[in-house]
Amino acid sequence: MEINDIPQDNSKIFRGQRKVVYATQDGNYQTATSNGWETEEFATEQAVEELNQLTNEALDAVKRGEKSPLFYYMYRYRFDLPSLAQATGFWQWQIKRHFKPSVFEKLSDNVLAKYAEAFGVSTSTLKTI
Structure with missing residues (x-):
């Protein structure tokens, strides 16, 4: 994409900030900035909406x-399962097992501390909703 063709749609998801992108000028790649692109904004809003739905469904499952x-x-x-596994160092199968309330209740403080660190919360917060 040429530098002059970089979308400048003033996307609300950027909240007045700019994003660095690569574009060409005179056949050479250079960095340039964009304040958003309508298509990117739509895709981001869709992803956030899906994550919000998954969060609400997860909350309901915990309450039940x-x-x-x-x-x-x-x-x-x-997070999703692969990214949480990467952030904590646990295997995905271990995390799935920790989703079981009976297993979660028995987790050590060290294990809970790894999750709490990944989420940026205290271990006491992690134990409650």
Whole structure:
């Protein structure tokens, strides 16, 4: 894309900020800035809406006693299973197991501390909704 063709749609998701993008000028790549692109804004809003829906569904599952608070916090802080595994160092199968309320209740303080650090909350917060 040429520098002059970079969209400048003043996207509300950027909140007045600008984003660095690569574009060409005279056949050479250079950095330039954009204040948003309508298509990108639409895609971002769709993704956020889906994450909000997953968060609400997770909260309902926790309230029904089907899942541990960890399941809710995973979505609340915009993680998915692979990214949470990467952030904590746990295997995905371990995290899935920790979603079970009976297993979650028995987790050690060290394990809870790893999750709390990934979410940026205290371990006491992690234990409740």
